[in-house]
Amino acid sequence: MHPHPRTWTHAITTILTQSPGEPQLRALANWLHSFAPTDYVVLFLYEGSHLPLPLFHTMPAELRATFIDDYRAGPYLLDPFCLGCLFDNADGLYGMRELAPDSFHSGHYFDAYYHRLRLCDELGFLTTPAPGCRAVLSLMRGEGGAPFDEEALRLLRDALPVVQEVVRMAWEARSQPPADAVLPTSHVRAVFSSFGEELLTRREHKIAQLLLQGYSSEQIAAQLRITRGTVKVHRRNLYEKLEINSQAEFFGLFVRELMTEPTFSRRRHSRR
Incomplete structure (x- = not known):
C-alpha cells in the first residue's frame, strides 16, 4: 500500500526546503529510510575523467576507508554500478543482483574488494545531474539483514524524481573540485x-x-x-x-x- 499522498507531499516539501548539498541529502536519506530502511547510504559522482567524488555518506568513521577511500583507489573500475554509468544505463533504480551477473560472488571484483563490505543487499539510483556527469546514490543493508522486499522497491522507484532533483542540486552546489582520475x-x-x-x-x-x-x-x-x-x-x-x-x-x-x-x-x- 502506498503511503498517503499527503504524507509524501509533506516529506518532499521538507526535503526541498533544505539547503542543497549535505542538509538536503541527509533529509532525503532519512525519508528513504522511513519506508526502505538502510544501514548505509553513499552518493558518488562520476564526472568526465575524474575519480568518483563522494558527495555524501552515512558511514561511521571506522568504515569510511573501506567503503570510500579503498573504492576510489581502483575497485570502482569493475563496480557494476560504475559500469552502468559508463555504458549509459538509463536513470532509474537498480539492484546489484540486477546489474551483476550470476557469477558475481566468484568474480574478481567480489574477491578483491566487495566481500569486505559485508553487505546482504545493495540498491543504486543511477541519475544524470548534468551532461557528462552520472551519479549513483547507493542504499546498502549489512550482512545478517534481509534484502529489500518488493514493497520497498516499488516505493523507491516512485521516489526517483525526488532523488534526481536532490542529486542535481547537490551537483550544482558542490564545493569540492573533482580530482583527476588515474585513468580517464x-x-x-x-x-x-x-x-x-x-x-x-x-x-x-x-x-x-x-x-x-x-x-x-x-x-x-x-x-x-x-x-x-x-x-x-x-x-x-x-x-x-x-x-x-x-x-x-x-x-x-x-x-x-x-x-x-x-x-x-x-x-x-x-x-x-
Whole structure:
C-alpha cells in the first residue's frame, strides 16, 4: 500500500526546503529510510575523467576507508554500478543482483574488494545531474539483514524524481573540485573495447569482453546462442593466446593494460 499522498507531499516539501548539498541529502536519506530502511547510504559522482567524488555518506568513521577511500583507489573500475554509468544505463533504480551477473560472488571484483563490505543487499539510483556527469546514490543493508522486499522497491522507484532533483542540486552546489582520475573514462572505454583484439578472433574478443563484465560461461552461451562447451573452447583458446591460465590472471592482465602502454599493441593477428 502506498503511503498517503499527503504524507509524501509533506516529506518532499521538507526535503526541498533544505539547503542543497549535505542538509538536503541527509533529509532525503532519512525519508528513504522511513519506508526502505538502510544501514548505509553513499552518493558518488562520476564526472568526465575524474575519480568518483563522494558527495555524501552515512558511514561511521571506522568504515569510511573501506567503503570510500579503498573504492576510489581502483575497485570502482569493475563496480557494476560504475559500469552502468559508463555504458549509459538509463536513470532509474537498480539492484546489484540486477546489474551483476550470476557469477558475481566468484568474480574478481567480489574477491578483491566487495566481500569486505559485508553487505546482504545493495540498491543504486543511477541519475544524470548534468551532461557528462552520472551519479549513483547507493542504499546498502549489512550482512545478517534481509534484502529489500518488493514493497520497498516499488516505493523507491516512485521516489526517483525526488532523488534526481536532490542529486542535481547537490551537483550544482558542490564545493569540492573533482580530482583527476588515474585513468580517464575515455581510456577505460578504449581499453575495454580493444583488449586483446589483435590476438583474438572476433568471437574470442566478444567472449573476453563478456568475461570482463563478469558473465559466466552459461550466460555467455545464452547471449551468443552457442553451447557452453563452445564457450569453454573459445575461453581456453583466448587464455592460450593471452598466455594466461586463470580468470585471476585474465583480470590482472586487463588491469595492467589499463595502467600501462598496451601489452599487445605491437602484435598482429589475422582475425577471422
